Amino acid sequence: MAQEIVAGDLPLKRPREEEENGVSVAMDTEGKKEPESISTVIPGWFSEISPMWPGEAHSLKVEKILFQGKSDYQNVMVFQSSTYGKVLVLDGVIQLTERDECAYQEMITHLPLCSIPNPKKVLVIGGGDGGVLREVSRHSSVEQIDICEIDKMVVEVSKQYFPDVAIGYQDPRVKLHIGDGVAFLKAVPEGTYDAVIVDSSDPIGPAQELFEKPFFESVARALRPGGVVCTQAESIWLHMHIIEDIVSNCRQIFKGSVNYAWTTVPTYPRNCPCVCTYGALIVLEQLCAVLVNSGVIGFMLCSTEGPSVDFKHPVNPIDSNDNNISKRPLKFYNSEIHTAAFCLPSFARKVIDAKAK
Known part of the structure; x- marks a missing residue:
């Protein structure tokens, strides 16, 4: 446990x-x-x-x-x-x-971990539902899995109502820290982790700091040479202005490689603050529009200076099904989809490549 x-x-x-x-x-x-x-x-x-x-x-x-x-x-x-x-x-x-969580959890985890050989120490920021932990458990080379989640209620609710997702907490390699991920990273010794996975909500409220330059600087400091980070990076259909800022910040901080990947998650609009109603559409003062559902979500993948990392070509195969805590096969991720995730539509590639120069 x-x-x-x-x-x-x-x-x-x-x-x-x-x-x-x-x-x-x-x-x-x-x-x-x-x-x-x-x-x-x-x-x-x-x-x-x-x-x-x-x-x-x-x-x-x-x-x-x-x-x-x-x-x-x-x-x-x-x-x-x-x-x-x-x-x-x-x-x-x-x-x-329950139906589509696999697309997000598997991709945000295996895109970074399958891109480096033998990751041993992994940090998860956010991810209180436990799904990323479940996927990290598939990698037998990993010896230590730290997770820092700010909201204990998310952890407890996930364990109660989403046991197949939160099963990751049963892995004995997992150490749960309830607290602020920004503060946690600042206290981590330099070069501690092989990989950091930032499973954050959108850049509003408590998660705002997880999209800012000082946070990425803390991540880079916590990674060993050639270490990797994968962070939730919004939708190319809705948030190119946010993605531009993330790419720009990461290019200044991570001296290895900086890449953007994406996947499909039908229920992910990944929006900003909203009004939600169960039963009827309401109008709140000037608020009268309704959320667009883009169905896609992106990831920023970066590496620190050191051994080169080619994110587009996986080098670390996932272990067989009986070596992970969930005891179930992958539903979404495979090596072909790994490589395809970095193929961007022209409008997104133009913006991201320009910012990456």
Whole structure:
């Protein structure tokens, strides 16, 4: 079992019977005070609403709300959907579904770990659901897996409602640190890790610092020569301005290689703050647009100066299925999809290549 380093426990809160028919999470728009909640009484659909992409929506039909709670950092919800299994939602944004989580978890883990020989020490920042841990466990060369997650409620809820994802916590190599990933990295001795995987939410709220230059500098310092980092890097369809900034920062810091890859995750819009309603579309003051669902998510892969790393061609095969904690085969990742992930559409390649020069 994973060793946990944390002070105190956060209680889990099940929804009251009258809460099961509706929930929403409201955003702060233009400095206006954030409402506590905006409830609906019409059961049926979970929708994400954002002012950034008018005219489009992505909704999931809700069978039942399984959990609602508010941690010290965010609202947490789990519901049973009609088509994607159980769904984890943080502050109104879908984080994973049972049906398509494999595409994200497997790619963000194996793109970096399969690109270097014999990784031994791995750090995961974020990733409280445990899916990245599950995938790291497939690599028998790994001796130490540290994970730093700021929100203990995410860990506990994931263990309860997503056991096939959170099974990664059962790996004895895992040491869980509950706390701020930025502060954790600053305290790490130089050259500690072979790989760092940053499984963050979008660059708002507590996750904002994980997209800024000082954080990437801390990551580079924590990596050994030729070490690698893979971080969630938004959607080429929605966030090229954010990706440009990430590429620019990484090119200044990582003197090995800097690459952008992407994958498909049907339920990933990867949006900014939103209003979410379970049951009906609402209008909050000037907020009247609906979220676009891009269905893709990207990863920034970088290496420090040292032994060269060619991210586009995997060199470290994944072990057989009986050597990992989940005891199940890969659903999404393979060596062909690894290489294909770096093939970018022309509009994205033009921008990223320009920033990489």
